Amino acid sequence: MKSQNNLNDKIRLTTIKIQEEHPELIEYINEMPSTFFYKHRKKVNNKALKGYLDSLNIILKKYSENTKIQHNENK
Secondary structure, three states: OHHHHHHHHHHHHHHHHHHHHOHHHHHHHHHHHHHHHHHOOOOOOHHHHHHHHHHHHHHHHHHHHHHHHHHHHOO
């Protein structure tokens, strides 16, 4: 249970970071839980939470990289 709480905390913090730094991504992350957990047969376990956290981090990383590239191109 401890690691599940840890994963939930990381998901919460990552979601807050996205909301504060890239609010334009909120519509995409709002769709993710239902789609993501449907693939895992609606079981909320450590594997599903880790996969969801990884998905959030990938979206954040790719968006940040693309934003930096666009910013550099506009200089």
